[in-house]
Amino acid sequence: xxxxxxxxxxxxxxxxxxxxxxxxxxxxxxxxxxxxxxxxxxxxxxxxxxxxxxxxxxxxxxxxxxxxxxxxxxxxxxxxxxxxxxxxxxxxxxxxxxxxxxxxxxxxxxxxxxxxxxxxxxxxxxxxxxxxxxxxxxxxxxxxxxxxxxxxxxxxxxxxxxxxxxxxxxxxxxxxxxxxxxxxxxxxxxxxxxxxxxxxxxxxxxxxxxxxxxxxxxxxxxxxxxxxxxxxxxxxxxxxxxxxxxxxxxxxxxxxxxxxxxxxxxxxxxxxxxxxxxxxxxxxxxxxxxxxxxxxxxxxxxxxxxxxxxxxxxxxxxxxxxxxxxxxxxxxxxxxxxxxxxxxxxxxxxxxxxxxxxxxxxxxxxxxxxxxxxxxxxxxxxxxxxxxxxxxxxxxxxxxxxxxxxxxxxxxxxxxxxxxxxxxxxxxxxxxxxx
Ligand code: PMP
Numbered sequence: 001x002x003x004x005x006x007x008x009x010x011x012x013x014x015x016x017x018x019x020x021x022x023x024x025x026x027x028x029x030x031x032x033x034x035x036x037x038x039x040x041x042x043x044x045x046x047x048x049x050x051x052x053x054x055x056x057x058x059x060x061x062x063x064x065x066x067x068x069x070x071x072x073x074x075x076x077x078x079x080x081x082x083x084x085x086x087x088x089x090x091x092x093x094x095x096x097x098x099x100x101x102x103x104x105x106x107x108x109x110x111x112x113x114x115x116x117x118x119x120x121x122x123x124x125x126x127x128x129x130x131x132x133x134x135x136x137x138x139x140x141x142x143x144x145x146x147x148x149x150x151x152x153x154x155x156x157x158x159x160x161x162x163x164x165x166x167x168x169x170x171x172x173x174x175x176x177x178x179x180x181x182x183x184x185x186x187x188x189x190x191x192x193x194x195x196x197x198x199x200x201x202x203x204x205x206x207x208x209x210x211x212x213x214x215x216x217x218x219x220x221x222x223x224x225x226x227x228x229x230x231x232x233x234x235x236x237x238x239x240x241x242x243x244x245x246x247x248x249x250x251x252x253x254x255x256x257x258x259x260x261x262x263x264x265x266x267x268x269x270x271x272x273x274x275x276x277x278x279x280x281x282x283x284x285x286x287x288x289x290x291x292x293x294x295x296x297x298x299x300x301x302x303x304x305x306x307x308x309x310x311x312x313x314x315x316x317x318x319x320x321x322x323x324x325x326x327x328x329x330x331x332x333x334x335x336x337x338x339x340x341x342x343x344x345x346x347x348x349x350x351x352x353x354x355x356x357x358x359x360x361x362x363x364x365x366x367x368x369x370x371x372x373x374x375x376x377x378x379x380x381x382x383x384x385x386x387x388x389x390x391x392x393x394x395x396x397x398x399x400x401x402x403x404x405x406x407x408x409x410x411x412x413x414x415x416x417x418x419x420x421x422x423x424x425x426x427x428x429x430x431x432x433x434x435x
Pocket of ligand 1: 065119120121122123125148149150151210215243244245246274275284
């Protein structure tokens, strides 16, 4: 079955939404601005399928931008959520489910000795940065162009994700003083890192990096790059913050850290997590060295707090999701991702379209360009218009890709034979549409 391009019920909802919500969306990439057309308003989701308000079903390769690793409304996660909700929605006191979730994270990622739960990846990055500043008594932060760590003022310079999608160098509304505390470097460039530290090493509190960038498309660290981050930060007394919001518990049971292993010279000092660990609910975390985490209030002088942090329903969803992420699930994710990516590559090859597929565990992205993508400049050098046509080619055949050339495709363990067949069947027509 093919779908008409029009989506009348979604279009009507978008118009209604625009009257009360800027651009009609609560997060920019949802607006389809870079690919054009009407964003689909979803009514429900189950397993690998999304159903929109026009009643059409799509195979979901967005997975809510990462969290839905088991597919939608997984019965056991749903049961855990029901049980937790029946016990009350939020206490504003400590409770056992948040302890169990913290234990699960600490067990999975060995260098994380202590972890605090928050509500979003943005909050996790913001808090980790504040903590690094408190610990070192310094203020400057190094980040890499194309890496996204949430919409934290000082981290919006040359950020990936939506800013890459809309080709924004940075955001209005960020004070010059915040931007001045940020050094933006090209990813995978050790000499640039060394120069920055040689010039300003004594002012640098931390380097924050995506463990393996996924917000400019997937751009893995070149061999030795993570080691260099560890070596240079340690030499200058700065902390290394590894942002595993996207990769955490997705690339492997212990995220990108589990795939790449600790850098020579020791593990990152702090980690941030989100997405999968909330199972689709607002839950995220930052954690790491116990001596650094000990600086948090109330014992320490670095303030950080949250009315809903460690929410019992979100914690239950996250915990159930993590417990269901067995080795078999990770093996299945890898298998499914390779089946899809191989088929995409074969179809693009057949049509003579230059492309490059890059990987982080089961996360992958398809660049419409030839040659390795090592940094943000490489990632920007691709045919985003061709991606837009390809995206709509897939959408009209019932497959929902991330609506941006700069995003990861997120597979779920719920992708079954029917869903995969639908993806494979959509590819020839979508590639033809993209030419
Ligand atoms: N860090 C990374 C690596 C991310 O991918 C994201 C979100 N895509 C964030 C931080 C911010 O997370 P949130 O959207 O939950 O604030």
